[in-house]
Amino acid sequence: MESTDLAAVWLTLKLATVVTTLLLVVGTPIAWWLARTRSPFKGMVGAIVALPLVLPPTVLGFYMLLTMGPHGPLGQLTQALGLGLLPFTFPGLVIASVFYSLPFVVQPIQNAFEAIGERPLEVAATLRASPWDAFWSVAVPLARPGFLSGAILGFAHTVGEFGIVLMIGGNIPEKTRVVSVQIYDHVEALEYTQAHWLAGGMVLFSFVVLLGLYTFNPARRKAL
Amino acid sequence: MSSAIQARFRIERRDFSLAVDLTLPGRGITALFGHSGSGKTTCLRAMAGLERAADGYFAIGDEVWQDEAAGCFVPTHQRALGVVFQEASLFPHLSVRGNMEFGQKRASTAGLRFALPEIAEMLGIDHLLARNPAQLSGGERQRVAIARALLAGPQILLMDEPLAALDLKRKLEILPYLERLHRELAIPIIYVSHAPDEVARLADHLVLLDDGKVVASGRLNEVLSRIDLPSAFADDAGVVIEASVAAHEADDLTRLEFPGGTIFVSRHDEPVGTFLRCRIHARDVSLALVPQVHTSILNCVGAVVVDLAPTATPGHVLVKLDVAGEPLLARITRRSAERLGIRPGLALRAQIKAVALLA
16 A cells, blocks of 8 residues: 555544544534423424535535535634634545534434433432433433444445535645545546545445444443 | 422313312322323423423422523422432333432432431341342332432422332232332422322322313322312212221231221231221122121221211212211212211211221
């Protein structure tokens, strides 16, 4: 493998790790809200979170490019803060990926929270646990399988993205050139051997992730 | 009663409404009895603060947990209470000990204080502490749930049909523990049930609910012996008497004494002086104007007719009797009532065919 390939692998893993961490932080409150709210906006928020599931990444990337660009609201904000522009940078790629992989993390966690039901939280309240306490001491431990699925899916999905990376990140070595883009470059240049190494690696990686998910994810535990 | 419980809730929903105003004793077991949909569980949840009545007031003694008129509502987790639900609802990610310590760790010092080993012994679960909830039987789980509630230092214990999800064998396994709580706990217990036998066995005070309203509230026997109520207990109409074991006789009978007289039951090996609860169904009591000599019925007490009323069973009437201050019910045919000229004030003999010991 060439050093550019290794750099792409390293960048991909770094991106996926950062994105997964952010997704858990951002996705958990959204999942909790969606699982428990009776607000009329529940359907709308749920639909917005799920949009990346159906939209072509290019569409999402296009609008994010406009939002982050010099005339977009986010672009003007980052410029006003003296941070420059986000497109074609690693942080820009991170933000775009968080949006793109959000449903893959929110939905399993939301399902897990919904499966817990009201009762264990009521029991916790009758045992003097404040809502914040009950969230950490009861809801999160009981939803653990959902967190595991969400984290694995979010990580794997970020590793596998291509369209949105091209739109937002471009193809800058060691900054935004991830494995999927590198494979594309190899194929374009008819470097099939190098493409095989990376593509085969991706197949193996994805298979191992899914195998782990289906094998080790414990059946959901209900309150007894 | 300085620590009496005041509970007033008004809840309006599309398909259901609850409007209760209760003063309950500050100790002993109060049963909320009614059919499903009568509002008894909603009432209990309102007491726990799990359901918020827009118009509500709830206080134990001086401690006010809800007073909507004054804008006061103490959230559930700040109330020193214990709740036992129909399903034990143990936390599956914690061991039995972990479950029991969950509330104990978070308890304030306001309520009842127990040590974990003491409670575990009292409920017979000391050998289960290291287990997972999944390894327990239904009865054991419910005992752990009770222990967990008590360890949180409650000032009141709320139980929502704690035996309803269990089969008869498990029920009989738990009832003695509940009786023990009744004897040994200084805090009031509110016990929701739709099973007449549980109520007769455990309750001191009985609240009858129907369609979200209080039909009757009073001492157990006062309510059980009211013949003007819609037949909540129907065929199970009857009273409960507390009698003490007076002697064990040679022919395998145990003599029980209660204020109204003496009754004999099959030998029951409790020490002399023990108080036992007995249930006497109205259908097992017959009436005679003069003492009967030529009869096989052993238990016969003097009584005065208080009142009589029609009952749900066709052709029958319920007769309320006074036996030295204790109420007794008899269900006889209307024809017999007319033939004997049963009327309020008449002194007669009540023959008791069967006595169910509730222990």
